[in-house]
Amino acid sequence: MRWPRDLLLDLLQTCLRVLPWPTEPRLIRVGHPGREAPLLLTGNYDLTVRRVVRALRGQDAYLLVAPTRGINVWCSAAGGLLTAHQVISILRTSGISELVDHRRLILPQLSATGVERKLVEQRTGWHVVFGPVYARDLPAYLAEGRKTEAMRQVRFPLLERLEMALAWAFPVSVVGGLVLAIGWRHLLLPFLAMVWAVTFALYLFFPWLPGPVERASRPPPGWTRYLVFFDPTMRRNLIVWLVWVLGLWGYAYGSGTWNLKSLIGWSLASLFVVLLLSMDLAGSTPLYKSGLHEDRLLHIELNQEACRGRAMCWEVCPKNCYVIDTARHKAVIAEPDACVQCGACVVQCPEDALAFVTPAGQRLAPEMIRTYKLNLLGRRAASISQ
Amino acid sequence: MRVLESASQRYDFGIRLLSLGHIEGVYDRVAQRARGPEVLDLGCGTGNVALRLARRGLRVTGVDLSPEMLDRARQKTPPGAPIRWLHASALELIDHFPADSFDTITSVLLFSELSEAEQAETLRQCHRLLRADGQLLVADEVRPPTLARRALHHLVRLPLAAVTYLLTQTSTRPVRDLEAKLAAAHFAPLSREGNRLGDFILLEAQKQEVPDAVAA
Ligand SMILES: C[S@@+](CC[C@H](N)C(=O)[O-])C[C@H]1O[C@@H](n2cnc3c(N)ncnc32)[C@H](O)[C@@H]1O
Ligand code: SF4
Ligand code: SF4
Numbered sequence: 001m002r003w004p005r006d007l008l009l010d011l012l013q014t015c016l017r018v019l020p021w022p023t024e025p026r027l028i029r030v031g032h033p034g035r036e037a038p039l040l041l042t043g044n045y046d047l048t049v050r051r052v053v054r055a056l057r058g059q060d061a062y063l064l065v066a067p068t069r070g071i072n073v074w075c076s077a078a079g080g081l082l083t084a085h086q087v088i089s090i091l092r093t094s095g096i097s098e099l100v101d102h103r104r105l106i107l108p109q110l111s112a113t114g115v116e117r118k119l120v121e122q123r124t125g126w127h128v129v130f131g132p133v134y135a136r137d138l139p140a141y142l143a144e145g146r147k148t149e150a151m152r153q154v155r156f157p158l159l160e161r162l163e164m165a166l167a168w169a170f171p172v173s174v175v176g177g178l179v180l181a182i183g184w185r186h187l188l189l190p191f192l193a194m195v196w197a198v199t200f201a202l203y204l205f206f207p208w209l210p211g212p213v214e215r216a217s218r219p220p221p222g223w224t225r226y227l228v229f230f231d232p233t234m235r236r237n238l239i240v241w242l243v244w245v246l247g248l249w250g251y252a253y254g255s256g257t258w259n260l261k262s263l264i265g266w267s268l269a270s271l272f273v274v275l276l277l278s279m280d281l282a283g284s285t286p287l288y289k290s291g292l293h294e295d296r297l298l299h300i301e302l303n304q305e306a307c308r309g310r311a312m313c314w315e316v317c318p319k320n321c322y323v324i325d326t327a328r329h330k331a332v333i334a335e336p337d338a339c340v341q342c343g344a345c346v347v348q349c350p351e352d353a354l355a356f357v358t359p360a361g362q363r364l365a366p367e368m369i370r371t372y373k374l375n376l377l378g379r380r381a382a383s384i385s386q
Numbered sequence: 387m388r389v390l391e392s393a394s395q396r397y398d399f400g401i402r403l404l405s406l407g408h409i410e411g412v413y414d415r416v417a418q419r420a421r422g423p424e425v426l427d428l429g430c431g432t433g434n435v436a437l438r439l440a441r442r443g444l445r446v447t448g449v450d451l452s453p454e455m456l457d458r459a460r461q462k463t464p465p466g467a468p469i470r471w472l473h474a475s476a477l478e479l480i481d482h483f484p485a486d487s488f489d490t491i492t493s494v495l496l497f498s499e500l501s502e503a504e505q506a507e508t509l510r511q512c513h514r515l516l517r518a519d520g521q522l523l524v525a526d527e528v529r530p531p532t533l534a535r536r537a538l539h540h541l542v543r544l545p546l547a548a549v550t551y552l553l554t555q556t557s558t559r560p561v562r563d564l565e566a567k568l569a570a571a572h573f574a575p576l577s578r579e580g581n582r583l584g585d586f587i588l589l590e591a592q593k594q595e596v597p598d599a600v601a602a
Contacts, residue, residue: 025501067501085451085475092477093503123481371453371473 006050013047017167021046022070027094028053031060035101038142040131041087042108043068043076048135055135059142062100066090077114078342080373084119091124106131109152112316112344116370130316147315154318156206165203168277169196176273194244194270199277202240241274298341298356300333301363306353307331313345313354321345343374398432408581412494412588413438415579416523419590420444420490426483426515428476428508429496433459433469439492440467447488451475477504479511490521497526497561505561509571513593520593522573527560530584539585560585572596 013021023046030053041064042052049065056063066086068076076082087107091097107115109130117128132141132151141147173195180188245267252263300321309329314322319338322331322345331353346354346366356364417438423445427436430448432455439446446469450456456471463469474482476496491512497505512522530536561567564587565575573591580587 025503067504080452085478089475089477089504089507093501093507123478 010047010050014163014166015170017047017163018171020070023049023065025065025067025090025093027090027096027099028063028065030056030063031058033060033062033099035099037061037100038106039064039096039100039102039104040106040138041066041090041111042135043071043073043082043111045070045072045076048072052135052138055138059139061142062096064090064094064096064105073108074110074113074342077111078374080114082111082114083373084116084123087115087120087128088123091120091126103127104129108135109133109147109316110154110318110344112348113342114347114373117312117348118350133318149320152315152318153320158204161203161206162200165200168203169199172199172273172276190266191269194266195273198240198244198270198273201244202237202274202277205240237274237277241271244270244274297359298364299336300339300345301355301357302331302333303353303355304330306351308351308353310350312348312350316344316348318342318344341374343369398434408586409434412525412586415588416492416494416525417442419521419523420492421521422489424488425490425492426479426488428479428491428493428512429499430459430471431455431495433462433471435492435494436469437462437467440469444468446470447472449474449476449479449482476500476508477511479508479515483515485514486517487515488520489517490523491516492523494525495527497524497564498559505567506571509567509573513571513573513596516593518593518595521576522568522591522593523588524564524568524591525586525588526564527585528564528587529560529562532584535584539583542583543585564589 023044025044028049037060039062040052040056042048044065044067049063052063066082067089068082068086071079071081073082087105091105103126105120105126105128107128107130110133112130115128117130120126120128132138132147133154134151137147137151141151173192176191176195177188180191248266248270249263307330309324309326309331311322311324311331313331314324319335319340321333321335321338323334324330325332341356343356346356346369349366352366355366356369358364413434416435420439420442422439422442425439425444425446427433427439427446427448430436430450431452433448436446436448436459440463448456448459448469449472450459451474453473456473459471463471472482476493497508500508516522530539565578568575568589568591572594574594576590576592578587578589
């Protein structure tokens with residue numbers, strides 16, 4: 001029986017999701033794949049690998065696990081750890097070319113921001129297509145042979161929100177709990193209750209709380225980058241805190257039990273926890289760019305002349321920003337405000353018709369995004385804001 | 387060592403600190419032993435070995451997967467130095483160079499970043515690129531041979547590893563059985579230097595011809 005072990009691992013890795021969980025890069029056989037079996041790929045983040053295998057139950061397929069240093073697909077693709085090079089690596093080291101007769105490799109759609117399709121095709125002769133965003137859509141995708149609009153869209157459904165809440169509440173409880181256990185034992189239980197209540201409230205009600213300040217026209221002042229703990233554009237966290245504090249004071253008033261000192265103490269402690277949680281609230285969701293990057297001030301510009309309507313942008317955009325005008329063979333950016341600056345469309349456009357433009361009007365060459373990815377770990381972000 | 391790489395400007399300072407200054411000596415020895423005249427430095431990073439090789443007048447090619455590290459290497463290159471820098475993976479050497487291109491291939495702290503399968507494939511490609519009797523120089527973190535030393539190694543490395551892990555969310559993985567891997571890839575050992583703890587070695591090996599049937 002494997003499932004008790006799998007369940008425990010799932011739970012552990014969800015609780016400690018902030019850490020990477022590398023598994024050996026390799027080729028996995030799902031079911032009894034033959035010489036025409038579909039070939040899929042994912043990163044070597046253990047949790048994802050198990051999920052993809054589970055989603056494929058009942059299918060016969062090959063799954064390549066690429067070396068992405070134990071980081072999940074979207075993060076590693078955006079951070080330059082899942083690029084054409086890692087795909088080429090696993091194609092070459094797995095021996096898959098000898099096992100199948102076709103040359104069609106299905107990548108997860110969210111890898112499109114990192115993996116240059118052209119480069120893989122030139123080097124290896126494999127034809128690359130971008131499959132659905134989520135593994136659970138794989139059976140339908142394999143049966144139909146094409147993606148629906150829903151399969152192309154990232155979401156933040158309840159289950160994922162609960163996982164994220166767990167991933168934050170757990171480490172905060174452990175660290176905070178250890179500190180309190182040293183000398184403030186009596187505060188331990190109320191502290192844990194507070195952490196879990198605030199965290200779960202934040203993620204549970206996430207879709208209904210007011211969102212970030214959309215589309216700032218100017219970069220935030222330079223000093224805000226030192227607010228490591230606090231993403232100034234997210235208001236959700238403060239609303240959750242406010243509700244919590246009001247509840248706390250209301251309860252104290254009603255029952256007449258607590259004194260002012262402990263009320264203020266708990267209010268401040270919860271503010272600290274909320275700020276800690278909002279360290280990267282936007283980045284903890286698949287819906288927004290990490291709040292700590294100035295990349296989100298970029299917008300996409302489409303050069304109508306150059307566009308040949310090849311629809312790569314439409315195929316890879318996780319926010320369905322594009323529609324294709326099939327009569328004119330041109331792309332149209334129908335939903336510019338939905339863009340999360342993932343860069344997938346820029347990286348994949350075969351005509352270089354798409355580019356990021358900074359608030360100051362500077363155009364970033366697509367080749368630069370392909371080489372350095374969006375996350376230059378602070379360096380290029382600095383030049384954008386200047 | 388992702389944190390060092392991600393901030394390529396800080397890499398040189400950081401690696402010197404982490405190795406407690408020993409790394410400079412390793413660069414020197416690797417660069418001195420290389421025979422040339424045509425040398426490939428694999429996983430060249432910010433160019434520490436490649437630049438030393440060029441100073442000796444050898445013709446050098448530095449290959450690395452990280453464009454940021456290569457940018458830093460380019461900044462450090464004096465004008466007119468006989469070096470070319472190439473952005474590529476160790477697993478794509480055969481896409482860029484014909485067989486028998488180099489007299490020596492050097493590689494410092496690269497293999498510990500590769501998966502088992504990648505190490506084998508990289509060695510296979512190195513073998514192809516080297517000329518007859520070509521020389522391979524590999525220096526890397528390895529797993530200490532005995533249990534006692536392994537324990538000592540962990541004792542020394544653990545605080546360092548913990549800090550690296552927290553900062554970078556990755557851990558380095560010392561190479562296992564490096565000597566056996568070289569032998570399996572048809573390299574004959576020439577010399578071996580290790581530190582006292584047995585967790586770092588510098589291996590020098592020579593390309594052996596492979597019977598045609600095996601090479602295919
Ligand atoms: C720890 S650094 C060592 C750099 C340099 N050799 C030195 O000792 O200063 C490891 C280097 O290997 C590079 N690297 C990692 N995987 C690689 C691959 N598959 N192909 C080429 N280079 C790679 C990294 O970009 C990084 O620059
Ligand atoms: S990928 Fe480029 S060329 Fe193709 S439709 Fe989009 S913008 Fe136009
Ligand atoms: S339009 Fe925005 S969200 Fe869509 S692929 Fe391009 S960068 Fe990503």
